[in-house]
Amino acid sequence: MRIGELAERAGTTTRTLRYYESRGLLPARRAGNGYRAYDEDDLRLVQQIRTLQDFGFELEETRPFVECLRAGHPAxxxxxxxxxxxxxxxxxxxxxxxxxxxxxxxxxxxxxxxELEAAAERPGGPEPRCELGG
Amino acid sequence: MRIGELAERAGTTTRTLRYYESRGLLPARRAGNGYRAYDEDDLRLVQQIRTLQDFGFELEETRPFVECLRAGHPAxxxxxxxxxxxxxxxxxxxxxxxxxxxxxxxxxxxxxxxELEAAAERPGGPEPRCELGG
DNA sequence: GTAAAGGTTGACGCGGACGTCAAGGCAAGC
DNA sequence: GCTTGCCTTGACGTCCGCGTCAACCTTTAC
Structure with missing residues (x-):
């Protein structure tokens, strides 16, 4: 598939995917016309990154997970x-x-x-109702 | 006092104080030579900002506190x-x-x-010890 | 033929709170 | 007079994950 389809299926944007590639997280094969070509494994890879990002992981922290997937591991x-x-x-x-x-x-x-101090000032002048203010 | 002393007493930098001024949070009087001149009230003002920033407040969120102080309130x-x-x-x-x-x-x-899945792979091949993977 | 919808690279923008550098003025000690 | 140190303004750099625009190419539909 091409970058637009991958972006849509992964729930992100083409800009984001190109950014991942620029960071070395998502290398892409190229078709004859220069277009980036992705497969289902790439989709899983992007989904892995997105999940971790949703957890608040920085992009760099997702690298081990990505490399693990690319090494052939199922997760x-x-x-x-x-x-x-x-x-x-x-x-x-x-x-x-x-x-x-x-x-x-x-x-x-x-x-x-x-709030206490404000309440002490408001009702009828500086007249605290508790033992404050001696 | 001048900006260097205020910065030191407030535990921050001159750059930060000038930045506050640029945001309209810390207006400064000027001495005859153009130097910024501050007093003890300004110190309290900066300390108020710093305290809130330490709490994670954005600079803009400290504005009501600053205006409150400048309006003459003790806090x-x-x-x-x-x-x-x-x-x-x-x-x-x-x-x-x-x-x-x-x-x-x-x-x-x-x-x-x-970790469970890793432990299931490691010791002696795919041989889960519990009732998992049956 | 041409317009639309995709793709390409390159480069600048953003937000937040400053850091840092440049080029110069002012004050004080020797 | 010279150095040292503090001050001034102005402007660019930083970090991060992209958004957005420009200028151009490819493919498809009509």
């Missing part, structure tokens, strides 16, 4: 290098989630505090 | 517009954390599956 994650990327990504996700939860807690605390 | 989050940004950010953080946890679960599942 992109059938190689040790791919598993290593999985594990590294899990660690990154864990620490990122942890960070975000910490930030969420801090922002939540700031909001609560600011 | 950048003493204004309704700032509270609105806090609330919006909390929502964004929650959905982002949720997404990341979902991705983490999927990647974890992929890793577990791939």
């Amino acid at each position: 992109g994650d059938a190689c040790p290098a791919s598993l290593a990327v999985y594990r590294r990504k899990l660690g990154e996700l864990d620490s990122l989630i942890e960070q975000l939860q910490a930030v969420r807690a801090q922002v939540g605390a700031q909001l609560a505090r600011a | 950048g989050d003493a204004c309704p517009a700032s509270l609105a940004v806090y609330r919006r950010k909390l929502g964004e953080l929650d959905s982002l954390i949720e997404q990341l946890q979902a991705v983490r679960a999927q990647v974890g599942a992929q890793l577990a599956r791939a």
